[in-house]
Every structure is written in C-alpha cells, then in structure tokens.
Amino acid sequence: MKKNRGKILIFLLFTGLSLYFLYPTYKDYSFTKELRSLVGDDSLKYVEQNEEAMRVARLKRVKLGLDLQGGMRVVLEVNVLKYLEDIAKNKDEQFMNVINEVRAESQTSEEEVVDLLGRKLQQKQLRAARYYGSIRDEDDVIIQKLRDETVSAVDRAIEIVRNRIDQYGVSEPSIQKQGGRRIIVELPGVSKEGEVRQLLQGTALLEFKILYDPEIMSKVYQAIDASLAGKPIDDSLNVNKTDTSTTAAANDTTAKPVDTTSTVAQTDTNKPADTSLATLDDQAEKTPEELKKEHPFFAIANPMQQPNQGWSGQLFTIEEDKGKVNRILEKPEIKQLIPSGVSFAWSAKKSFTAEGKNFFALYAVKKEAELTGGVITEARATIDPNFNTPIVTMEMNTEGAREWARITGSNINKQIAIILDNAIFSAPVVRGKITGGNSQIEGMESVEEAKLLEIVLKAGALPAPVDIIQQTSVGPSLGEDSIKQGIYSSLMALLLTIVFMIFYYRMGGTVADVVLFLNMLFMLAILAGFQGTLTLPGIAGIILTMAVAVDANVLIYERIREESATGKTLSAAVDTGYEKAFTAIFDSNLTTFITGVILYQFGSGPVQGFALTLMIGIVISMFTAIVGTRIIFSIMLERGKVINFG
Amino acid sequence: MRFFKETHIDFMGKRRTWYMISLAVIMVGMISLAIKGIGFGIDFLGGTELIVQFSAEPDVSQIRSMMDNAGYRNVEIKTYGDPLRILLRTESQGEGTTVADQIKATLQQTFPNMNPTVLEETKIGPKIGAELRKDAFYAIIFSLLAIMIYVGFRFKFIYGIGAVAALFHDVLVTLGVISIIDGITPFTNFEIDQNMIAALLTLVGLSVNDTVVIFDRIRENQKIYKTLSLTEVMNKSLNQTLSRTLITSGTIFIVTVILFLFGGEVNRGFGFALTFGIITGTYSSIYIASAVVLDYSNWRLAKKAKPVMKGKTVYEPIAQ
Numbered sequence: 001m002k003k004n005r006g007k008i009l010i011f012l013l014f015t016g017l018s019l020y021f022l023y024p025t026y027k028d029y030s031f032t033k034e035l036r037s038l039v040g041d042d043s044l045k046y047v048e049q050n051e052e053a054m055r056v057a058r059l060k061r062v063k064l065g066l067d068l069q070g071g072m073r074v075v076l077e078v079n080v081l082k083y084l085e086d087i088a089k090n091k092d093e094q095f096m097n098v099i100n101e102v103r104a105e106s107q108t109s110e111e112e113v114v115d116l117l118g119r120k121l122q123q124k125q126l127r128a129a130r131y132y133g134s135i136r137d138e139d140d141v142i143i144q145k146l147r148d149e150t151v152s153a154v155d156r157a158i159e160i161v162r163n164r165i166d167q168y169g170v171s172e173p174s175i176q177k178q179g180g181r182r183i184i185v186e187l188p189g190v191s192k193e194g195e196v197r198q199l200l201q202g203t204a205l206l207e208f209k210i211l212y213d214p215e216i217m218s219k220v221y222q223a224i225d226a227s228l229a230g231k232p233i234d235d236s237l238n239v240n241k242t243d244t245s246t247t248a249a250a251n252d253t254t255a256k257p258v259d260t261t262s263t264v265a266q267t268d269t270n271k272p273a274d275t276s277l278a279t280l281d282d283q284a285e286k287t288p289e290e291l292k293k294e295h296p297f298f299a300i301a302n303p304m305q306q307p308n309q310g311w312s313g314q315l316f317t318i319e320e321d322k323g324k325v326n327r328i329l330e331k332p333e334i335k336q337l338i339p340s341g342v343s344f345a346w347s348a349k350k351s352f353t354a355e356g357k358n359f360f361a362l363y364a365v366k367k368e369a370e371l372t373g374g375v376i377t378e379a380r381a382t383i384d385p386n387f388n389t390p391i392v393t394m395e396m397n398t399e400g401a402r403e404w405a406r407i408t409g410s411n412i413n414k415q416i417a418i419i420l421d422n423a424i425f426s427a428p429v430v431r432g433k434i435t436g437g438n439s440q441i442e443g444m445e446s447v448e449e450a451k452l453l454e455i456v457l458k459a460g461a462l463p464a465p466v467d468i469i470q471q472t473s474v475g476p477s478l479g480e481d482s483i484k485q486g487i488y489s490s491l492m493a494l495l496l497t498i499v500f501m502i503f504y505y506r507m508g509g510t511v512a513d514v515v516l517f518l519n520m521l522f523m524l525a526i527l528a529g530f531q532g533t534l535t536l537p538g539i540a541g542i543i544l545t546m547a548v549a550v551d552a553n554v555l556i557y558e559r560i561r562e563e564s565a566t567g568k569t570l571s572a573a574v575d576t577g578y579e580k581a582f583t584a585i586f587d588s589n590l591t592t593f594i595t596g597v598i599l600y601q602f603g604s605g606p607v608q609g610f611a612l613t614l615m616i617g618i619v620i621s622m623f624t625a626i627v628g629t630r631i632i633f634s635i636m637l638e639r640g641k642v643i644n645f646g
Numbered sequence: 647m648r649f650f651k652e653t654h655i656d657f658m659g660k661r662r663t664w665y666m667i668s669l670a671v672i673m674v675g676m677i678s679l680a681i682k683g684i685g686f687g688i689d690f691l692g693g694t695e696l697i698v699q700f701s702a703e704p705d706v707s708q709i710r711s712m713m714d715n716a717g718y719r720n721v722e723i724k725t726y727g728d729p730l731r732i733l734l735r736t737e738s739q740g741e742g743t744t745v746a747d748q749i750k751a752t753l754q755q756t757f758p759n760m761n762p763t764v765l766e767e768t769k770i771g772p773k774i775g776a777e778l779r780k781d782a783f784y785a786i787i788f789s790l791l792a793i794m795i796y797v798g799f800r801f802k803f804i805y806g807i808g809a810v811a812a813l814f815h816d817v818l819v820t821l822g823v824i825s826i827i828d829g830i831t832p833f834t835n836f837e838i839d840q841n842m843i844a845a846l847l848t849l850v851g852l853s854v855n856d857t858v859v860i861f862d863r864i865r866e867n868q869k870i871y872k873t874l875s876l877t878e879v880m881n882k883s884l885n886q887t888l889s890r891t892l893i894t895s896g897t898i899f900i901v902t903v904i905l906f907l908f909g910g911e912v913n914r915g916f917g918f919a920l921t922f923g924i925i926t927g928t929y930s931s932i933y934i935a936s937a938v939v940l941d942y943s944n945w946r947l948a949k950k951a952k953p954v955m956k957g958k959t960v961y962e963p964i965a966q
Contacts, residue, residue, distance in 0.1 A: 477765060595850055
C-alpha cells in the first residue's frame with residue numbers, strides 16, 4: 001500500500017477531476033430530459049427558472065459534432081482571383097486573357113494565386129504596374145503589396161461572416177480560418193439552409209445612417225413601455241405625426257466650413273436633452289419585480305441615463321434579452337407607436353459588461369441610409385501622433401466626398417452610425433462639416449477596436465467574394481438516430497468485452513474491467529475538459545480504444561500465465577509478467593498512435609474526431625491498463641489474496 | 647480457463663504455400679477491383695448528395711426517371727439503411743447549392759403525398775474532392791513510411807520491410823474483398839470515402855500492433871535461445887504469442903462486428919473494413935511479416951555460407 005500511495009493518489013485525483021469535468025454534461029442531459037417531459041407554459045417557466053444553470057451546463061458539456069446533433073457545416077473559399085480582377089485598373093483584353101489562364105491553372109496548381117498572376121504577367125512581358133499601383137513601382141513591390149491585400153481581404157471576409165452569424169444568433173457557432181483563404185463555418189442546430197447561404201454569401205452592405213432624434217425616441221420608448229404595462233397612452237405622444245423635426249435640419253447648409261481633414265469625435269456623451277425619462281426617476285425605491293411590472297420594456301431595455309447628462313437615444317440590453325426586445329418591437333400594436341422612418345439596429349459587439357452580463361446597445365436610426373460604403377476608397381487604423389491615441393482615417397471618392405460634406409454639414413453634433421449588415425460598429429458624433437472626403441474617427445478605446453473599424457469600413461468598399469465549396473447539413477432526426485446507434489453499439493461492445501474478460505481471466509479479468517471503466521471515464525472527461533467534439537466516428541474511436549486497452553491486459557496476463565507455468569510464485573510471476581509485456585505494449589501502441597497522428601493531420605471534420613479519440617484513448621489506456629491494474633494487484637498481494645488468471 | 651494449450655505448430659514450414667494463397671487472394675481482389683471497382687464516396691467525387699426520408703416506400707425507378715427528366719448527370723440512387731430512406735447523388739454541382747434546391751423542389755412536386763424530407767445534404771466542390779483524394783493517398787503512404795522507419799529503428803531494418811509488406815497485403819486484400827462483397831446484399835453497399843480511409847489506416851495500426859508484439863517476442867527469444875536457428879526461434883515465438891494474438895484479435899473482432907451490424911449507416915463500411923482487416927491483419931503478422939524476415943535472413947545466410955570460388959573445382963558434401 002505504502003509504495004503505491006503516490007500512484008493511488010494520482011488515480012483518485014484523476015477520477016475526481018473527471019467527475020468534475022463531466023458533471024456539466026450530466027446536468028445538461030438532465031435539463032434536456034426534464035424539459036422534454038414538460039409542455040407549453042411549464043417548459044417556458046422551467047427555462048426561465050433555470051436559464052443561467054442551463055447555459056453554463058451547455059457551455060461546459062461534451063460537445064457533439066454536427067453529425068450527432070444536426071446542423072450545417074460550410075466551407076467557404078475567398079475568391080482571390082475575382083478580387084484581384086476587381087481591384088485592377090485599365091483592364092484590357094490582354095489582362096483578361098492572363099486572368100483566364102490563371103483561373104485555369106489555379107484549379108490544379110498549388111501555387112498562390114497572386115504568385116501565379118505575377119508569373120503569368122511576367123511571361124507575357126506585361127508590367128504589373130500597368131494594372132496595379134503606380135507606374136513608378138517595381139513589379140515585385142506591387143506583387144508583394146497584392147499579397148498583403150489578399151491576406152487582408154480574407155480577414156475582412158472572415159469578419160463579415162462572423163458579424164453576420166453573430167447577428168443571426170446561432171448558439172455555439174464555430175468560425176475557423178483554414179489555410180490561406182478558406183473559412184470553415186459550423187452552425188449546430190441550424191436547418192434553414194437558404195437563409196444561411198444568403199447570410200454567408202451576399203455582398204456586405206456598409207451604410208451610414210443618422211441616429212433618430214433622441215427626444216422623439218424617448219417619447220416613443222415611453223409609449224412602448226406604457227403600452228406593455230397596459231397603461232393608457234398619452235395622445236400627445238402619437239409620434240407618427242411628429243416626424244418632421246429632422247427633415248428641416250437636413251436642409252441646413254449654413255454650417256460654417258471647416259478644414260478638409262475635419263474630425264468626427266466618437267463620444268456617447270453628447271448634447272444635453274431636456275426630455276428626461278421621468279417615469280424612471282423613482283426606480284431606486286422599487287424592487288426589480290415591481291419595476292418589471294410597472295415598466296416591462298425599460299426593465300429589459302434600459303435607457304441608463306447618466307445623472308446630469310443628456311440621453312443619446314440608446315437602450316441597453318443584456319445579450320440574453322436581445323431576442324425578447326426584438327420580438328416586442330415586432331408586435332403589431334407596438335409597431336403603431338414607432339415612427340415610420342425609424343429602423344432599429346444593435347451594436348455589433350457588446351457595449352460594456354456589468355455584473356458578468358454583456359450589454360448590447362439598441363440604436364434607433366433613420367431608415368434611409370445617407371451613404372453606402374461603395375464611396376470609401378481607403379480606411380486605415382493608425383495612432384494619432386499628437387495625442388498617441390488610436391484613430392481611423394477614411395477617404396472617399398469625389399462623389400462621396402460631396403455628399404459627405406452635405407451630410408456632415410447639416411448634422412453637426414449629431415451621431416452618424418457606421419452600419420455593416422445592419423449591425424452598428426460605431427456611431428461617431430459629427431464635429432463639423434467635412435469637405436474633401438477625408439475624415440478621421442477618434443475616441444476608440446483600443447488599437448484592436450480601431451483595427452476592427454478599419455476592416456468594417458473597407459468591407460463595404462472592397463468586397464472579397466466568397467464561394468461555398470463544401471456544404472453538409474444534417475437534420476436533427478438523423479443525428480438522434482446516429483447517437484442511438486452509436487451508444488447502443490458501444491454499450492454492446494463494452495458488455496461483451498467485459499463478460500469475456502471475466503470469463504477468460506477470472507480475477508485478473510475483473511480487475512481489467514474495473515480499470516476499463518476508469519479508462520472510459522477519463523476519456524470522456526478529457527473530451528469535456530479540452531472542449532473536444534464527439535462525432536460518430538469518434539464513438540467508433542472510443543469503442544476501438546476499449547479493444548486496445550483490453551489488449552494491453554491480455555498481453556500482461558498471458559505473460560503472467562507463462563511465467564506461472566515455469567514454477568514462479570504468484571508475486572514473482574506478476575512482476576515479470578508486467579516487466580516483460582511492457583516493451584511489446586509500448587511499441588505496438590506507439591505504432592497505432594503514429595497512424596492516429598497522421599490520420600488527424602490529413603483527415604477532416606468527423607475523421608479528425610475519430611483520430612483524436614483514438615490518440616487520447618491509446619495514451620489513457622497505456623496508463624490505466626498498465627499502472628492501474630498493477631496497483632490493484634499489488635494491494636491484493638500485500639493483503640495475501642490469491643489472484644487467479646483463469 | 648484457456649482456449650489454447652501449449653502449441654507446437656510449424657508455422658514457418660508452410661510459408662511458401664501461404665505466400666501462394668495470399669497472392670491468389672490478392673489477384674482475385676485486384677481483378678474484382680479492376681472490373682467492378684469500388685465507387686468513390688461523395689467527399690472524394692465531388693457533387694451533390696441528398697438523403698431523403700419518405701413517409702411511404704418510394705418507387706426507385708420513379709425517382710430515377712424524375713432525375714433523368716430534370717437532366718442530372720450520372721445519378722446514383724440507393725436506399726440508405728432503411729427502405730424509407732433514399733440516398734440521391736449526382737455529379738452536378740452548380741453554383742453554390744442550387745442543385746440541391748432544385749432536386750428538393752422536384753421531389754416535392756413528384757411525391758407530394760409522401761412527404762419527402764431531407765435528412766442530410768452535402769455538396770462538395772470539385773477542388774475539395776481532388777484535395778481529399780490526394781490527402782488520403784498521402785495519409786496512407788506516410789503512415790506506411792512512418793511505421794517502416796519506426797519498426798526498422800526499434801528492431802532491424804528488414805523487420806520494418808516485413809511489417810510494411812504485411813500492411814500492403816492487408817490493405818490490398820481488404821480492398822479486394824470489399825470490392826467483391828460490395829453491392830451483393832442491400833446491407834453491404836460500400837464506397838471509398840473518408841471513413842473508409844480512416845478504417846484502412848486503423849487497420850494498418852492494429853495489424854502492425856500485432857506484428858510488433860510477435861517481433862518483440864522473437865527479439866527476446868533470440869537472446870535466450872542463441873543456438874536455435876531463426877526458423878525455430880520464430881516458430882517458438884509464434885506459438886508462445888498465439889494465445890494472446892487470437893484472444894486480442896477475437897475481442898477486437900467482436901467489437902468491429904458490432905460496429906458493422908449495429909453502428910449505423912455511417913459506421914457500416916468502417917466496421918466491415920475493420921472486421922475483415924482484423925482477420926487478414928492477424929494472418930499477415932505471421933505469414934507475411936515474419937515470413938519475409940525469415941526468407942530474407944535465410945537468403946543472406948546462404949550468400950555468406952557459399953562464397954563463390956573462382957577457378958577452383960570443389961566437391962561438396964550432399965546433405966543427408
């Protein structure tokens with residue numbers, strides 16, 4: 001017992017850890033089971049009561065692959081060639097010929113598209129400078145620039161896809177970059193293929209929209225709140241008739257001209273509005289339940305008015321309630337209260353975090369966009385040398401610059417939101433009229449935020465086309481069938497193996513079986529702990545691992561039997577058995593492990609799941625089958641028990 | 647409890663016969679592969695594949711004529727595990743996933759009363775198909791190479807060659823048998839897809855596992871019985887490990903048969919390849935891997951023992 005104390009402790013520790021890691025999976029399972037037994041309102045109530053616990057359990061459980069839970073897997077490829085074609089100038093016939101040749105060759109070639117293009121241009125003795133960059137640039141400089149361009153085009157495409165999926169609201173989406181220009185998107189539980197495809201492939205839409213007048217919106221929101229609480233609505237708040245104040249401002253061209261590189265400051269603390277949300281003033285004295293009853297809308301969409309400060313028109317909502325707010329705004333009786341020129345958009349990223357909750361901002365903007373992203377010619381995130389703060393500079397073409405001057409001129413001190421695919425990334429305040437098209441956006445909290453804004457601004461200007469090159473969607477019913485079959489066959493295999501081991505190796509077999517259970521427990525825990533994904537081939541991997549684990553014990557036991565046959569004592573036979581079987585077990589498992597590594601490297605999706613479980617299984621089974629059984633035997637031997645190996 | 651008492655089988659004595667048998671099996675398999683072949687799965691072929699559930703058993707010929715009328719190229723239609731489930735596959739790809747959408751619409755029109763619902767939909771572009779084929783090829787080559795290097799390094803180089811020869815044998819025999827069995831019953835529709843490649847690689851792993859255990863025993867016995875010839879050492883080692891070999895193969899066999907029978911449609915081809923692979927893997931560890939090593943060593947010995955003496959006539963004693 002003493003000499004094994006360390007090892008026993010390690011085993012107990014691992015078992016404890018495994019149970020800890022697997023507990024959320026068990027919780028998730030029991031929540032789902034409970035939910036299924038409930039119907040209608042009961043199930044809604046149950047969800048409401050256990051929302052937080054369910055979310056946590058779901059986050060930490062063993063993840064199921066798409067083949068088991070249903071969903072979509074899409075592989076997108078950024079069409080670099082199309083992009084290079086789009087950004088070229090002076091496209092003549094010669095150039096198009098080169099593009100077509102590159103297209104044909106890129107089907108089979110391993111070479112990067114940019115390099116291919118560079119080589120082809122050189123072969124035809126065409127200068128890259130004729131189509132890209134300026135005439136003085138060296139060709140390799142241009143090609144290098146194009147290479148950088150394509151890399152950032154791919155990043156942009158990923159950001160667009162990510163943004164849209166976030167807006168679409170899929171739980172646990174996975175978006176990965178594979179190689180230079182592929183994006184793998186996995187959307188569990190999604191079955192509306194048409195919508196998703198639209199979502200992934202449509203061109204990005206970047207818009208500039210003016211925020212709706214906060215004074216009006218304050219009344220609108222109060223009306224919505226009152227309506228939900230069942231209170232009568234003040235007739236003077238019938239806002240559909242008050243939609244005039246802003247059109248007057250739009251024609252105001254008297255604003256004094258400013259420098260061409262004017263600044264647009266991004267601050268959310270702006271001009272004081274004298275319309276306060278009076279109804280919320282007394283909220284401090286009420287319990288959350290009372291508040292919820294009296295102000296059902298503001299309870300989940302909080303105006304968060306700062307003392308002594310104006311309200312800029314945003315409502316803040318925790319992530320989980322976004323859907324609820326959307327549903328309220330969609331209700332026909334609520335829609336009547338909203339001016340026809342208003343549309344709503346959420347902030348793309350969380351605005352802030354408080355008490356562990358992520359708050360998103362809801363903006364009311366004018367339905368009509370002032371300008372779309374097509375006019376932007378350049379956007380760059382840099383550091384303002386004067387203040388050492390991150391800024392984003394933005395340039396527009398002549399046409400855009402003219403419009404921009406008019407828009408900024410007539411909306412001084414108002415906020416103009418930058419909206420990509422209906423998600424607001426920023427809503428800077430206009431400081432003054434901007435002529436000449438060069439603007440600067442300040443007030444970002446970090447360089448990352450500035451970088452993101454640069455990507456967003458460019459996304460509207462230079463869309464990088466993406467192609468769907470692979471798509472798999474599995475319906476949930478097929479997934480359920482697969483789980484059933486997978487579990488059914490695993491249990492059957494496990495049972496038969498266990499029975500055989502006891503039957504053939506008696507006590508030794510029983511000990512091996514106990515350890516086999518630990519082996520499975522550790523494997524599942526590792527999957528849960530490292531956020532691995534269980535796929536159907538993965539289940540096959542687990543089943544095979546059992547066979548491998550049993551093999552290690554078979555090797556040892558056969559050896560012990562041989563040693564006993566030569567007349568050794570039990571204890572000596574066990575010792576030599578373990579010792580002599582070790583090299584065989586080690587070498588043979590290592591070769592299997594090598595094939596696992598190679599399979600993981602070359603396989604994709606489900607096959608990787610198989611390779612992963614196989615590799616984990618081999619490592620664990622070496623540990624449990626050799627060390628685990630040994631500990632049990634030495635304890636039994638110390639206590640003078642007789643162990644028979646059949 | 648013990649299935650095998652101490653055995654004294656002369657494994658190595660009959661190795662020539664088994665070479666011939668193996669060769670014959672491989673030849674038959676190769677002929678079947680050449681004539682009948684095994685279809686590639688959707689992931690290697692590229693194209694569009696739908697698995698559709700009907701509420702009543704559909705008429706396959708009606709589906710076929712429907713697809714023909716809609717003008718799809720090279721359509722494959724078969725049941726998928728259950729007569730109510732039909733797998734439709736076409737090489738047509740179209741832009742994005744338009745092909746799948748069109749097929750779905752046509753199905754709804756043709757079978758409005760049978761409620762066709764799509765369970766799974768896959769579209770693989772031609773480039774991906776080609777890439778996956780290449781990856782699969784490299785995966786197999788690399789694992790064989792890696793195994794050869796590892797075994798050669800842990801034992802002797804010729805042992806690595808022997809192990810890899812056995813693995814080649816296993817992969818060829820298994821592919822041949824799959825090709826022969828393929829399509830004979832509705833239960834055994836196989837195709838070469840990623841799962842099948844995974845099965846072949848696993849089989850490679852398990853087979854070499856077996857081989858290494860035997861090699862390990864040979865190495866050990868060579869140190870103990872220094873006076874015995876390699877043939878005798880090998881026979882001794884094979885007999886000593888026979889019990890373990892058969893018990894292990896037996897348990898793995900049980901597991902893979904269960905996978906094949908009950909593991910679901912996705913795991914069926916996988917299960918079959920492994921089930922069969924375990925049999926050939928066990929056999930090849932003895933009659934290919936060990937036998938190749940033995941024949942090579944004998945050949946080396948013969949070369950050493952008989953130095954050619956130029957310009958000298960000698961009498962040689964005739965072995966009794």
